[in-house]
Amino acid sequence: MKEVVLSGIRSTGHLHLGNYFGALRNFVQMQHEYRCYFFVADWHSLTTHPTPEDHQGNVRTVISEYLACGIDPDVATLYVQSDVPEIAELYLLLNMNAYVGELERTTTFKEKVRKQPENVNAGLLTYPVLMAADIIIHKANKVPVGKDQEQNLEMARKFAKRFNRIYGVDFFIEPKGYSFSGKLIKIPGLDGSGKMGKSEGNALNLADDPEVIRQKVMRAVTDAGPTHENQTPPEPIQNLFQLMEVASQPDVIAYYRKQYAECKIRYGEMKSQLADDLIRLTAPIRERITDIQGDEEYLRKIVRQGAEKARESASKTLREVKEIMGFKPF
Numbered sequence: 498m499k500e501v502v503l504s505g506i507r508s509t510g511h512l513h514l515g516n517y518f519g520a521l522r523n524f525v526q527m528q529h530e531y532r533c534y535f536f537v538a539d540w541h542s543l544t545t546h547p548t549p550e551d552h553q554g555n556v557r558t559v560i561s562e563y564l565a566c567g568i569d570p571d572v573a574t575l576y577v578q579s580d581v582p583e584i585a586e587l588y589l590l591l592n593m594n595a596y597v598g599e600l601e602r603t604t605t606f607k608e609k610v611r612k613q614p615e616n617v618n619a620g621l622l623t624y625p626v627l628m629a630a631d632i633i634i635h636k637a638n639k640v641p642v643g644k645d646q647e648q649n650l651e652m653a654r655k656f657a658k659r660f661n662r663i664y665g666v667d668f669f670i671e672p673k674g675y676s677f678s679g680k681l682i683k684i685p686g687l688d689g690s691g692k693m694g695k696s697e698g699n700a701l702n703l704a705d706d707p708e709v710i711r712q713k714v715m716r717a718v719t720d721a722g723p724t725h726e727n728q729t730p731p732e733p734i735q736n737l738f739q740l741m742e743v744a745s746q747p748d749v750i751a752y753y754r755k756q757y758a759e760c761k762i763r764y765g766e767m768k769s770q771l772a773d774d775l776i777r778l779t780a781p782i783r784e785r786i787t788d789i790q791g792d793e794e795y796l797r798k799i800v801r802q803g804a805e806k807a808r809e810s811a812s813k814t815l816r817e818v819k820e821i822m823g824f825k826p827f
């Protein structure tokens with residue numbers, strides 16, 4: 498029996514280069530080794546983005562971008578969360594064994610209370626319960642998540658264990674994190690510090706047009722230049738070199754490193770080269786995104802097929818859960 502990998506992404510924006518090198522590129526390989534579930538967490542997006550006019554488009558964007566990165570819907574199960582009502586039902590049931598106190602203490606909740614004090618909805622509070630339902634409904638045991646989601650995954654483990662304890666069963670397995678470790682390439686942002694992230698406004702999206710990529714790269718933070726030979730570049734310049742490492746040819750990188758070491762670097766020229774290389778790197782993905790986005794019929798077929806596969810697994814788990822909890826047909 499293959500191990501089960503699961504990952505979800507909220508439909509609140511575009512996938513960026515950091516998502517690609519941090520996760521998607523690895524998923525493409527993993528889909529052949531494991532039973533993989535990839536989905537668009539559109540219910541989760543309602544906790545922060547309750548905008549009906551954008552909903553469908555956002556979901557479509559993320560599905561198209563997953564596909565363009567190389568997720569094969571005939572191999573992995575690629576679906577939209579809201580197409581699987583079994584998840585909502587399991588979420589309802591799990592809520593009965595989730596405590597308000599522990600939910601209020603999660604850091605992601607406290608952060609959201611700070612960020613959107615005008616909209617502290619119950620969905621934000623129970624966000625970890627819905628995420629637990631996403632995961633355990635397919636009995637996933639490998640869940641690749643970033644640092645910011647580790648606590649939510651810990652909660653999922655807690656809910657799974659608690660279910661087993663309360664009902665005296667050995668039903669849910671504990672979902673573990675999954676680290677790409679060696680295979681992980683960290684992509685820095687363009688604002689001089691930290692990693693690329695969609696909420697940071699420092700990201701290069703996979704769907705960005707060449708002109709947009711060029712603009713963003715040309716505006717990336719730099720400094721006044723090295724003051725003495727062979728100096729270690731500060732973070733903003735390190736970041737540009739790091740982006741070159743993924744996008745540029747070795748001789749190009751060596752050339753600019755030498756220019757820097759000899760204090761002859763011209764950042765404008767380096768960024769222009771970097772922009773060219775990033776545009777070349779992302780072009781095939783961008784083209785696939787455009788093609789897929791334009792193919793209504795293909796998208797409809799993929800989403801329908803994904804929902805069907807996901808519901809097959811989800812309904813089996815839900816049926817067993819209800820039986821364990823004492824629901825019996827009359």
Ligand code: TRP
Pocket residue numbers: 503504505506507538541627628631632640641642646649
């Ligand atoms: N909370 C995750 C995020 O914001 C998205 C998500 C929802 C998820 N359900 C999940 C991730 C289940 C992994 C597993 O990134």
